[in-house]
Structures are given as structure tokens and as C-alpha cells.
Amino acid sequence: MVMLALDTSTRYASVALVRERELVAELTWQAGQRHSNDLFERLNWLLAAHHLTPVDLTAIAVATGPGSFNGVRVALATAKSLSFALSLPLYASPTLDIIAWGAASAGATGTLYALLEAGRGQVYTARYRSDRERQTAEPWKPLSGYDVLTPGELAQRIAAESLVGQSEQQEQPVFFCGEWSPATQAALAAGLGTRARFAAAVGGRRASWLAELALQQAQRGEVSDALSLEPLYLRRPAITKSTKFALPSQVSQISQDSDRAGDNESAPGGEETADALHR
Amino acid sequence: MRILGIESSCDETGAAIVEDGRIIRANVVASQASIHERYGGVVPEVASRHQLSAIIPVLETALEQAGTRWDDLDAIAVTYGPGLAGSLLVGLTAAKALALARGLPLLGVNHLEAHIYANWLRTEADNAAARPADESSEDWPGDPRFPLLALVISGAHSELVYIPQHGRYELLGQTRDDAAGEAFDKVSRLLGLGYPGGPAIERAAREAGDGKNPYRLPRAWIRDTYDFSFSGLKTAVLQLIEGAQADANGGGERGASRYARKGAEVAEGGSLSVPHIAAAFQEAVVDVLATKTLRAARELGVRQVLLAGGVAANLALRERLTAALAPHDIALRCPPVAFCTDNAAMIAATGYFHLRLGERSGFDLDVRPNLQLPFVVTR
Numbered sequence: 001m002v003m004l005a006l007d008t009s010t011r012y013a014s015v016a017l018v019r020e021r022e023l024v025a026e027l028t029w030q031a032g033q034r035h036s037n038d039l040f041e042r043l044n045w046l047l048a049a050h051h052l053t054p055v056d057l058t059a060i061a062v063a064t065g066p067g068s069f070n071g072v073r074v075a076l077a078t079a080k081s082l083s084f085a086l087s088l089p090l091y092a093s094p095t096l097d098i099i100a101w102g103a104a105s106a107g108a109t110g111t112l113y114a115l116l117e118a119g120r121g122q123v124y125t126a127r128y129r130s131d132r133e134r135q136t137a138e139p140w141k142p143l144s145g146y147d148v149l150t151p152g153e154l155a156q157r158i159a160a161e162s163l164v165g166q167s168e169q170q171e172q173p174v175f176f177c178g179e180w181s182p183a184t185q186a187a188l189a190a191g192l193g194t195r196a197r198f199a200a201a202v203g204g205r206r207a208s209w210l211a212e213l214a215l216q217q218a219q220r221g222e223v224s225d226a227l228s229l230e231p232l233y234l235r236r237p238a239i240t241k242s243t244k245f246a247l248p249s250q251v252s253q254i255s256q257d258s259d260r261a262g263d264n265e266s267a268p269g270g271e272e273t274a275d276a277l278h279r
Numbered sequence: 280m281r282i283l284g285i286e287s288s289c290d291e292t293g294a295a296i297v298e299d300g301r302i303i304r305a306n307v308v309a310s311q312a313s314i315h316e317r318y319g320g321v322v323p324e325v326a327s328r329h330q331l332s333a334i335i336p337v338l339e340t341a342l343e344q345a346g347t348r349w350d351d352l353d354a355i356a357v358t359y360g361p362g363l364a365g366s367l368l369v370g371l372t373a374a375k376a377l378a379l380a381r382g383l384p385l386l387g388v389n390h391l392e393a394h395i396y397a398n399w400l401r402t403e404a405d406n407a408a409a410r411p412a413d414e415s416s417e418d419w420p421g422d423p424r425f426p427l428l429a430l431v432i433s434g435a436h437s438e439l440v441y442i443p444q445h446g447r448y449e450l451l452g453q454t455r456d457d458a459a460g461e462a463f464d465k466v467s468r469l470l471g472l473g474y475p476g477g478p479a480i481e482r483a484a485r486e487a488g489d490g491k492n493p494y495r496l497p498r499a500w501i502r503d504t505y506d507f508s509f510s511g512l513k514t515a516v517l518q519l520i521e522g523a524q525a526d527a528n529g530g531g532e533r534g535a536s537r538y539a540r541k542g543a544e545v546a547e548g549g550s551l552s553v554p555h556i557a558a559a560f561q562e563a564v565v566d567v568l569a570t571k572t573l574r575a576a577r578e579l580g581v582r583q584v585l586l587a588g589g590v591a592a593n594l595a596l597r598e599r600l601t602a603a604l605a606p607h608d609i610a611l612r613c614p615p616v617a618f619c620t621d622n623a624a625m626i627a628a629t630g631y632f633h634l635r636l637g638e639r640s641g642f643d644l645d646v647r648p649n650l651q652l653p654f655v656v657t658r
């Protein structure tokens with residue numbers, strides 16, 4: 001088994017090669033919004049450096065978001081195409097699952113919240129329970145679903161959940177992992193006080209965490225379909241209209257200042273901000 | 280030589296397999312037009328999402344249709360601009376991944392150039408006879424013959440281009456405001472005819488019949504240049520409608536909201552005839568395009584004119600251009616209607632001619648939403 005795992009959900013991109021159950025190589029870098037540009041030269045290099053060619057691959061793992069819409073699409077378009085062209089099984093994991101798995105692997109215990117900035121003052125989040133005797137035979141999934149909400153709303157929800165539980169639970173720490181802005185951290189700290197614990201990390205996600213989840217899926221036989229696999233967007237597209245030509249249903253154009261893919265994208269989790277294109 | 284072409288610049292997901300830049304072995308297009316119709320334009324994020332959903336099924340269908348295995352392919356050609364960044368990114372990323380996986384050369388294709396190369400595509404019927412005796416020959420019987428003049432007209436472009444040889448483009452003139460297709464869309468909305476405007480106006484104009492048209496709209500000739508202007512025409516249509524309504528109401532209406540009622544009122548059949556306005560508008564656009572194209576063709580001494588882009592599907596324009604050029608022994612060539620709109624066969628064809636010129640793209644190729652034709656400045 002030679003697995004290629006790739007994750008370009010946020011400004012961080014990561015790729016890992018795993019042979020049998022062993023990490024061969026891993027690259028994690030700040031891709032900004034140039035996910036597609038750097039990815040393939042690095043994949044090429046990574047394979048060549050380890051005397052592998054694409055046809056030696058036997059499995060693909062991919063992070064499905066949430067995150068930057070374009071970033072997530074780059075990962076999925078790549079993973080689906082590799083899986084299709086090489087007839088390889090495809091394993092998919094939500095990005096928040098990968099973040100929480102990484103934190104749990106690093107020793108975080110208790111209640112974990114995976115966080116990513118969603119733009120518009122909101123975060124993508126999901127809650128996980130990390131126990132030392134965690135069963136890897138069970139799928140690694142959040143306790144409830146995946147959400148998009150403001151940090152203030154998240155802090156309120158956590159405080160309310162604690163109130164209905166045991167009294168000592170009110171004092172238990174809540175562990176946050178992932179990527180967030182200083183404003184998000186401030187809002188969570190304001191709402192939760194000293195209970196809020198933030199992963200002290202330099203940031204980033206490792207594709208080897210994704211590979212670990214994929215290996216578990218492979219063992220359980222949970223393969224995804226390259227034809228139909230969809231990203232986890234968590235947000236509907238905003239319908240943007242141009243005001244350039246004042247008709248009821250306006251004709252719109254690509255903005256003139258967006259000659260690069262990334263420039264069309266707003267902050268993390270953002271979608272293309274360009275207006276509707278005139279066909 | 281077999282090339283897999285991929286097109287994802289806007290709201291159409293295409294994959295095609297083309298042999299020797301001309302013979303179509305498979306051509307698959309998944310359109311989102313019905314989804315975007317209700318927004319009156321293409322919504323970028325909606326388009327990007329559909330591109331990702333459609334790309335693998337479209338690729339699989341194309342390979343099946345052509346009965347092609349990966350080992351039969353010689354290269355992968357893909358649109359890298361112009362278009363919507365998010366949509367382009369899906370096709371380009373898929374193309375890079377396929378090229379990496381199968382060890383095939385990657386060719387980034389300019390979508391505008393591809394509309395021109397749609398003129399090299401041929402249908403199955405005229406393939407066999409066309410193949411040259413000398414397999415290595417650049418030119419096949421029936422190919423467009425250089426030097427060429429191309430009229431590129433679409434929703435975003437109106438350009439008159441001189442092409443002395445493969446890959447060389449000299450800009451003669453272009454629109455100074457709205458593109459021709461854009462003008463069609465805007466006027467179509469004013470007349471309450473819907474979107475996209477090109478086919479809607481053409482249909483309505485046909486209803487007007489061949490009789491005398493009570494309306495005549497002004498032409499923006501812009502003397503001594505091959506440039507075009509279409510925004511004045513749109514204003515003229517608006518004034519025509521407003522004038523009629525002012526008469527009907529005994530006074531003009533005020534405020535921006537009047538635009539919202541315009542189309543509906545005209546369509547409800549006031550004193551104006553929508554088919555006749557549509558015909559007058561189409562006639563004015565076609566008149567200017569045909570006159571300038573003929574003048575350029577004669578000045579440059581070309582024997583063939585290529586029509587390219589979405590508006591090239593307009594039959595009134597095809598007929599009028601053919602009629603204008605024929606007396607001067609200049610032939611108009613246009614792709615089959617199905618290959619005027621966005622498709623991947625034209626991308627594969629363009630990739631083929633670039634591959635023959637020894638070109639190929641690197642994995643660092645980026646999408647270029649505002650890409651233009653690679654014009655050389657000569658005049």
C-alpha cells in the first residue's frame with residue numbers, strides 16, 4: 001500500500017506519502033491562495049525523491065473541508081482525478097475531523113473543538129471527545145454535527161451545555177485546535193474565561209493525520225466514490241450582482257482587478273467575490 | 280495524435296477527445312445554463328461548485344464515447360483563461376492531476392484562441408477524404424488557409440483579428456464599450472425576452488418577417504477605425520421604449536424602478552412591436568460587423584474570414600456576412616453551431632497546434648481570468 005494524502009483546505013497545504021503503515025515523506029507549507037500552483041510541482045518532487053512514480057500509488061486520501069472554497073476544490077479535483085486516472089480507492093475526511101485527530105494524537109484529552117475561520121466573523125466548528133482509550137475501530141466523528149457560527153455564539157453554546165451537565169463540568173477546560181484569528185480567540189476567552197485552552201502551535205495541519213484516518217477507513221472498508229464525492233462547504237453560495245448596469249436583473253462582469261485565482265477569494269472560508277459573469 | 284481537451288471557464292463543463300486537431304472522437308458538455316438562467320447571469324460560486332461535481336462524470340463519458348484508453352492519449356489541453364477563476368481552477372487542477380498521473384504533456388489553452396480554432400474541427404463525415412497523403416503535412420485539404428481574418432464575437436468580446444499564421448494574432452479593432460453578446464443580452468432584457476439574449480433576440484426578430492421594419496436604429500460607424508461601439512444602440516432601444524411609454528401615459532415616468540417594468544410593459548404589447556425592435560437591433564449590429572469585416576478583409580487581401588465565439592451561432596449574422604463577402608470572392612467560414620458555444624473539442628484542437636509548435640505548460644500554470652489573445656503589435 002502506497003497512499004498519497006492531500007489537504008489544501010486553508011492557507012496551509014500538506015501532502016504526505018505513506019507506505020504500508022509508515023510515513024515516507026510529508027510536506028506542509030503556507031500555500032496562501034496558490035494551492036494549485038505549488039501542489040503539483042511538490043507532488044512530483046515528493047514522488048521522485050522517494051523513487052516512486054504516480055502509477056506506484058495504491059490509495060488517495062483527501063480533506064473535504066470546510067475551508068477556503070477554492071482550496072477545498074483544488075484538493076478534491078486533484079484527488080478525484082488521480083483516483084479516476086489511476087483507478088485508486090479514495091478516502092475522504094472532513095478537515096475539522098483531521099484537526100481534532102491531530103490534537104487528540106498530540107495528547108489533548110476531554111472536550112475538543114476543532115475551529116477554522118469561516119469569514120464574515122464566523123467560524124466552522126465541531127466538537128469531539130478525546131479519551132486515552134479511544135477506539136480506532138470506530139469512525140472518528142464529531143459528537144454532534146458541523147457548524148458555522150460566530151465565536152460569541154459558540155462560547156454561549158459551550159457555557160449552556162456545561163450548565164445542564166454536572167456541576168464540576170462547569171470548571172472543566174475546553175480545548176480549541178485549528179486556525180483562528182486573534183479576534184476569535186478574544187471572543188472565546190471572553191465568553192469562557194480560563195476554561196478556554198488554546199492549542200499553542202505554530203499552526204498548520206499535517207497530511208499524515210489525514211492518512212491515519214484514511215488507513216482506519218481502509219480497514220473498515222469505507223471507500224468514497226470519485227464520481228460523486230462532494231466538499232463539505234457548510235455554507236450556501238452568496239448570490240452577487242453587479243451594479244454597473246442598472247437593470248432589474250443586472251448583467252455583471254468579472255472585476256478588472258482579479259487576474260489571479262486567489263485574488264477573487266476573500267479571507268479563509270471565503271468564496272469568489274467576483275460578480276456574475278456575462279456569458 | 281490524440282488530445283484530451285478540458286473546458287471549464289464558465290458554466291459549461293466539457294471534455295473532448297480530438298485526433299490531429301481536427302477529428303472529433305468524443306465531445307461531452309454538461310451545461311448549467313438552466314441553473315443560472317433565473318439569476319440573469321452566471322453566479323461564480325454556483326458555477327464553481329457545479330464544475331467540481333460534473334468534471335469526473337464528463338471526463339469518464341468522453342473517454343468511453345471515444346473508446347479511448349489513457350495509453351492512447353498524447354497530451355492534455357485545458358483552458359486556463361479567460362473566465363471565472365473558481366471555474367477555471369477546477370478544470371486546470373483536474374488537467375494537472377491527469378497529466379501527472381498518466382505522465383502526459385500539459386497544454387494551457389487560451390479560450391479565445393480556441394474559439395478561433397473551432398474552425399479547424401470537422402464532423403465525422405468529411406474526415407476520411409480530408410486526410411493529406413503526406414502524414415506529416417501541416418495543412419489538410421479543407422483547413423482554413425492563412426492569412427486569415429477572424430471576427431471574434433461573444434458575451435465578453437468583439438474583436439477583428441488578422442492571423443497571418445498559426446499562433447500569430449494582430450488586433451485590428453475591438454469594441455470600445457459593450458461586447459456584441461453583451462449588447463444582445465441587455466437589449467433582450469429591455470424587451471423582456473430573457474437570457475441569454477443572443478438566441479432570444481434572433482427568435483423574436485424572425486417573427487418580424489421580411490416586411491418593412493418601422494424602426495431603424497442608428498449605427499455607430501466610428502470612422503477610420505475597425506473599432507466597434509454597441510452601447511449607443513442599447514440606449515437607442517431604451518429611448519424608443521421610453522418615448523412610446525411617454526406618449527401612452529401622457530408624460531414620462533421617473534426613477535430607476537421604471538427599468539423594472541419596461542420589459543413587462545413592452546411584452547404586454549403596448550404601441551411597440553417587440554419582434555420589429557429586436558429585428559432592427561439585430562440588423563444594426565450585423566450591419567456594422569459585416570461592413571467593417573468586409574473592409575478589413577479587402578484591405579488585407581485575405582481570402583477567408585473566420586467567425587468565432589458564441590455570437591457566431593447567430594444565423595442572421597452568418598447570412599449577412601456571407602452575402603457581403605461573396606461578391607468579393609471572400610469565403611466566410613464558421614464552426615458548426617454546436618462548436619460556437621463553449622466546448623472542449625476546440626480546446627483540444629488548439630492544444631494540438633501548440634503541441635506541434637513545440638510548446639507545453641508547466642505544473643505552475645495558473646488560471647488567468649482576464650486573459651486576452653496574445654496580440655503582437657504591428658500597426
Ligand SMILES: [Zn+2]
Nearest residue numbers: 433589620621
Ligand atoms: Zn467561450
